Amino acid sequence: MAKMNLLQAINNALILAMTENEKVMVFGEDVGHFGGVFRATSNLQEKFGKARCFNTPLTEQGIMGFANGLASQGSVPVAEIQFGDYIFPAFDQIVNETAKWRYRSGGQFSVGTLTIRTPYGGGIAGGLYHSQSPEAYFAHTPGLKIVVPRNPYQAKGLLLASIRDDNPVLFMEPKRLYRASVGEVPEEDYELPLGKADIVREGSDISLLAWGAQMEIMEKAAELADKAGISCEIIDLRSILPWDVETVCQSVVKTGRLLISHEAPQTGGFASEIAATVQERCFLNLESPIARVCGLDTPYPLAHEKEYMPDHLKVFEAIKRTVNY
Amino acid sequence: MKDRNHLSDVSLTHKVSVIDKGLVDIPMLQILQPDGTPHADAQLPELDQDAVLKIYRTMRFIRVLDERMVAAQRQGRISFYLASTGEEAASVASAAALEPQDMIMSQYREQGALAYRGYSTEAFMNQMFSNEKDPNKGRQMPIHYGDKALNFMTISSPLGTQIPQASGYAYGQKMAGQPAVTICYFGEGAASEGDFHAGLNMAAVLHCPVIFFCRNNGYAISTPAEEQFAGDGIASRGLGYGIKTIRVDGNDAFAVYAATKQAREIALAENCPVLIEAMSYRLAAHSTSDDPTGYRSKDEEARWQAKDPIQRLGNWLLSKGWLDEEQDGKDVEQMRQDVLNELKRVEKVPVCAIDDIIEDVYDTPPWHLKEQLDELKQHISQYPDAYPKTSGRL
Numbered sequence: 001m002a003k004m005n006l007l008q009a010i011n012n013a014l015i016l017a018m019t020e021n022e023k024v025m026v027f028g029e030d031v032g033h034f035g036g037v038f039r040a041t042s043n044l045q046e047k048f049g050k051a052r053c054f055n056t057p058l059t060e061q062g063i064m065g066f067a068n069g070l071a072s073q074g075s076v077p078v079a080e081i082q083f084g085d086y087i088f089p090a091f092d093q094i095v096n097e098t099a100k101w102r103y104r105s106g107g108q109f110s111v112g113t114l115t116i117r118t119p120y121g122g123g124i125a126g127g128l129y130h131s132q133s134p135e136a137y138f139a140h141t142p143g144l145k146i147v148v149p150r151n152p153y154q155a156k157g158l159l160l161a162s163i164r165d166d167n168p169v170l171f172m173e174p175k176r177l178y179r180a181s182v183g184e185v186p187e188e189d190y191e192l193p194l195g196k197a198d199i200v201r202e203g204s205d206i207s208l209l210a211w212g213a214q215m216e217i218m219e220k221a222a223e224l225a226d227k228a229g230i231s232c233e234i235i236d237l238r239s240i241l242p243w244d245v246e247t248v249c250q251s252v253v254k255t256g257r258l259l260i261s262h263e264a265p266q267t268g269g270f271a272s273e274i275a276a277t278v279q280e281r282c283f284l285n286l287e288s289p290i291a292r293v294c295g296l297d298t299p300y301p302l303a304h305e306k307e308y309m310p311d312h313l314k315v316f317e318a319i320k321r322t323v324n325y
Numbered sequence: 326m327k328d329r330n331h332l333s334d335v336s337l338t339h340k341v342s343v344i345d346k347g348l349v350d351i352p353m354l355q356i357l358q359p360d361g362t363p364h365a366d367a368q369l370p371e372l373d374q375d376a377v378l379k380i381y382r383t384m385r386f387i388r389v390l391d392e393r394m395v396a397a398q399r400q401g402r403i404s405f406y407l408a409s410t411g412e413e414a415a416s417v418a419s420a421a422a423l424e425p426q427d428m429i430m431s432q433y434r435e436q437g438a439l440a441y442r443g444y445s446t447e448a449f450m451n452q453m454f455s456n457e458k459d460p461n462k463g464r465q466m467p468i469h470y471g472d473k474a475l476n477f478m479t480i481s482s483p484l485g486t487q488i489p490q491a492s493g494y495a496y497g498q499k500m501a502g503q504p505a506v507t508i509c510y511f512g513e514g515a516a517s518e519g520d521f522h523a524g525l526n527m528a529a530v531l532h533c534p535v536i537f538f539c540r541n542n543g544y545a546i547s548t549p550a551e552e553q554f555a556g557d558g559i560a561s562r563g564l565g566y567g568i569k570t571i572r573v574d575g576n577d578a579f580a581v582y583a584a585t586k587q588a589r590e591i592a593l594a595e596n597c598p599v600l601i602e603a604m605s606y607r608l609a610a611h612s613t614s615d616d617p618t619g620y621r622s623k624d625e626e627a628r629w630q631a632k633d634p635i636q637r638l639g640n641w642l643l644s645k646g647w648l649d650e651e652q653d654g655k656d657v658e659q660m661r662q663d664v665l666n667e668l669k670r671v672e673k674v675p676v677c678a679i680d681d682i683i684e685d686v687y688d689t690p691p692w693h694l695k696e697q698l699d700e701l702k703q704h705i706s707q708y709p710d711a712y713p714k715t716s717g718r719l
Contacts, residue, residue, distance in 0.1 A: 025500070051500060057530055062523025065489025066496070066531075069507075072478065073428075073497030089519070096483045097490070105471045105479035106462040107685040142686050142694075166688040195691065242691035 004185040007178045009152035010040045010117075013159040014078065016189050018048050021076060023113075024163065026053045028063055028080030037082060038119060038178055060086055064093035064116070071111035071168070072101065078163060084120035084172060085129040091137070098168045099143030112166035115159075119175035120148075121213050121263055122295075122309060127302040133212075133264035133295070138170055139241045139273065145169040145194055146240035148212040152183045157192030158238065165194055174213035181216075197244035199251070203233035205323055206257040209248060209274065211237040214261050214310070221315035230323050240270055248274065249281050256287040257322050261310050266294035288325035291318045351560045353572045353604055356579040359632045361640025363579075370583045374647045379441070380421050380578055381642060382656070384413035384635045387437045389660045390449060391609065393668065394467075398613040402672055403453050405467045409434045411576070411608030414634035415540050417441050418578040419508065419601070422585035426505040428494050430478045430487040433468055434540065434607075435510045442475040446664055450671035457677045462685070485511060485518030488537065492528035492598070495535035499596055506592045508536040508585075514545025516559045525566045528598035536588045537568075537600045540575060542607035547620040563600035575603030576634040579641075606632070679705065679715040 004012065018024045026044055028036075032055040035042035044053040056063050060081055067079040081087045087094070094116070102110040122131035138146055145167050149155035155173065162169035174181075200215065201222065208218045215236050222232040233251050237243055252258050258278055260271035275290040293310045301308055356367040363369060372380075391408035398406040409416065416437030420429065429438055436449070448460075452470050455463035460471060461479065471479025478487070478494075491509030498505045515521065516539055528535050539559045543550050556562065563570030569591055573584040581603055588599035606629035610617050617626075642648035679702060683694040690698070702719050709716035 023500075054531070057523075057526050059519075059523040059526065061519055062489045062492075062527045065486060065520055065523060066493035066527050069430075069490035069493025069495075070497045071493075072490070073494045073501070075497040075500065077493070092483060093486060093489075093520075097481065097486050100481070101479075102688075103685045104461060104465050104469070104481060105473075105685075106460045106464065108460055108471055108473040109479055110688075112688060145687075242687075242693060245692065 001184045002187050003182060004152045005179050005182045006149075006152045006155050006173070007038055007040050009156040009185050010159055010173065011042055012185065012187070013156045013163075014041065014044060015047065017078070017160060017163045018044065018052065020189075022052070023074065024052070024076040024078060025070065026078045026080070027056050027066075029058055029082050030055060031080050036080065038175065040117070041080070060089040061093055064090035064098065067114055067116070068093060068097050068101065068111050071114040072109050074113070076113040076163065078115045078117060081116060081118040083130055084118045084134050085132045087118055087134060094138070094144070094170070095141050099141045101143075103143060110166070111168050114168040115162045115171055116169070117159075117171045117173060119178070120172040121174045121176055122300055122305060123176040123213065125302065125305060126300070128299050131300040131305075133262065135172060135240050136264055136268055136270045139270050143168070144241060146172065147194060147238065148172045148174070148240060149238070150174070150212055150215040150236050151177070151181045152185045154192060154238065156185055157190050158194070160189065161191040161194050164191070169194070172212065176213045177216070192238075195239045195242050195244060197247040198236045198238055199247065200234040200236050201232070203231040203255065205231045205255060206259060206319055207233045207235060207248070207251040207255045208259050208261070208315070208319070209235045209237060210261045211240065214263060217310065217312045217315060218261060220312035221319060224312065224316040225319050228320065230319060232319065243274070245277060245281070249278060252278055252282045253285045256285055258286070259291040259293060259315065259318055259322055261293040261315055263295050263310060265297045266292055267297045269294050288322045291322045293318045346557045346561060349557070349561065349564070351557060351570070351572050353574050354580045354584055355574040355577050356583065357577045357637050357641055359576075359637060361637045361644065363641070370579055370586065372582070376421070377638070377642065378647065380417055380582070381635070381638050381648070383417045383437060383441045384578070384638070385657055386660055387413050387417065387440055388635060389657060390436070390446070390664055393661065393664045394453065395613060397668060402668070403467050405613055406453070407433055407468045407612040408609035409436055411629060411633065412540055412542055412605050413437050414578040414581050414638070415575040415603045415605055416510065418581035419538055419585040422582050422589060423508060424505065426476065426503065427589070428476050428478060428498070428505065428507040429510075430491045430494065430507060431480055431510040432484065432487065432512055432515060433480050433482075434512070436468065436470070438510070439470055439472070439475065439477050442477060444470070444472060444475060444477070446667045447671060448472070450667050451674070454671050454674065455676060456671065456674040458674055462677050462681050484515040485520035487511070488515075488520045488524030489527055490524075491535050491537070492524050492531065492533045495528065495533040496531055499532075499534055504593065506534045506536060506589055508538055510538045510540065512545060513539060513541040513550055513559055514548065514553055516562075517553055525563070525568060525598065525600070529566045529568050532596045533598055534592040534596050535598045536585065536592055537598060538585070539600070539602045540605055541602055542575075542605045544607050544611070544621070546611045546615060558602055558604075560600065560602040568598050568600050570600045570602070572602045572604065575605030576632045576637060578634060578638045676714050678718045
């Protein structure tokens with residue numbers, strides 16, 4: 001075990017993956033000698049050479065197109081998009097190409113070795129274009145997997161599993177926690193399963209569901225709820241697509257109440273998908289409407305960031321409303 | 326750390342210096358004149374009789390296939406088709422200059438390259454009829470071919486997306502130490518997509534052994550080339566990216582062959598991209614969903630029919646005594662018969678069972694796809710007459 005922050009855990013996972021398999025290649029804007037604008041790829045070029053860790057020209061559609069070609073050839077690309085906000089120029093390559101590659105060729109060709117890493121989320125005074133959480137756009141895309149870790153231990157285990165998974169994975173890193181989240185991380189190789197939620201804490205009155213940086217908010221809200229005599233079960237979804245319906249529904253059957261929270265805007269956010277599915281499956285167990293605590297349906301603002309964010313106070317109020325329904 | 330000086334190659338001037346496209350001349354390589362006579366100073370490629378005949382017969386076959394399948398679409402037997410009439414030399418002769426281990430990434434009007442690699446009539450038909458023998462399992466529209474064994478990447482409809490992909494594929498070939506290149510075909514319209522810019526720039530900067538092969542056929546559906554770009558075609562752009570560039574007469578099989586052969590040698594030896602712009606004309610309609618009489622004249626088409634690439638190479642073969650006109654006529658008739666026989670046979674092959682609808686989305690179907698399939702099968706069994714293609718095989 002070693003103390004690592006989230007960036008160090010990611011860097012550590014990349015080193016293990018590149019050491020284990022010489023086909024693993026890391027590329028994107030500024031990831032080379034400089035080591036990335038967040039330093040997630042520090043020292044990779046020094047360790048593995050410029051051919052395996054390199055800068056690309058500044059073109060997101062180019063990075064993803066290149067990554068698709070490289071993956072279909074049999075290499076194992078780990079492509080970085082500098083901010084999730086800038087993934088949209090690559091939307092066509094990801095949605096029309098990456099996600100459909102295996103299906104459209106009848107399984108002859110695949111880009112299953114591909115992993116896309118991108119920092120996401122707010123709370124860093126990033127304004128409109130350094131704060132977005134674009135997971136719901138991609139959750140509407142059959143063929144992709146979407147994974148979001150909440151701390152360094154999760155980040156390393158989930159990233160190693162993503163790189164080795166035989167499906168393209170969009171790996172979204174909560175950048176607010178890059179340096180803020182520090183924890184014990186095994187130095188050896190390990191994987192955490194994709195598609196499986198993680199029950200962070202058991203409770204009996206309400207299930208709280210979130211992912212990534214929002215997990216911290218849920219824990220803070222649950223502490224307030226504790227003091228108010230409300231017992232919260234906290235679930236980290238970890239994988240947005242495919243998501244772990246079983247764990248979530250089991251929890252809701254037990255508690256009878258569900259609150260889902262994410263930073264992204266509410267309308268069309270992934271909470272809608274979860275709420276609809278849980279409502280279908282747990283109709284007779286639900287004792288109150290499913291609550292959503294999300295970002296507003298506005299672009300992500302700078303000066304009003306604090307007001308925009310679905311913080312622990314907003315979550316706490318929603319917990320009380322739901323339990324007292 | 327190394328110091329950078331991005332001005333090191335810049336010369337000085339002391340008057341405002343305007344560089345106009347007229348200052349850079351990019352000539353078009355032509356070996357055979359439109360009537361099939363070689364230019365006196367042109368060097369013919371080193372191809373023996375069998376090799377030239379293979380190119381010629383593949384072009385002939387594609388013309389026959391295209392004619393037959395356009396008719397089949399008109400009869401409602403297949404949903405869609407897209408012919409390559411007038412551009413057969415561009416795809417066939419370029420494929421002839423490659424090695425089997427080279428990857429082909431194409432747009433959709435390059436069935437000639439696939440035929441040259443040995444894709445069978447039956448295989449073409451299976452894809453077009455979307456039947457259970459179609460390697461795509463009937464999921465894509467007709468003409469979206471792909472064959473792993475022939476190193477022909479499955480085609481997709483979004484234009485230009487294969488251009489940066491080809492750069493990445495070629496990078497992977499280089500890293501794996503393979504003596505192979507990737508060729509990437511696209512039209513002059515697709516070259517207006519952002520992916521063209523991204524793909525060429527990345528290939529140049531990252532030293533990828535890829536041949537970018539642009540078919541400049543004058544039209545993107547109804548849009549003429551002068552509404553597509555204002556520069557000197559596509560070739561002039563290659564130079565801006567630092568990419569070695571060749572412009573060829575796309576209706577001259579020998580010019581296409583010679584250019585591609587050389588491009589391959591350069592790409593492999595120097596680990597760099599090469600751009601080829603093949604000047605041609607889309608004699609076909611854009612697709613079976615298009616009628617070109619709405620945007621171009623019969624006179625224009627007639628002028629280009631006189632430059633037919635098949636006729637041109639045929640004339641040269643006749644002049645060499647390598648082709649017998651009467652036998653050639655019989656061969657073409659036989660091709661027509663074979664294509665028709667295969668069509669009649671293949672159109673009776675059923676489509677895949679419904680279970681295939683959820684396969685290959687992922688490596689294995691996740692829970693929600695399995696649930697959706699179960700519900701679908703239950704529904705089909707409830708209304709079997711409404712789903713005749715699959716209800717008998719649940």
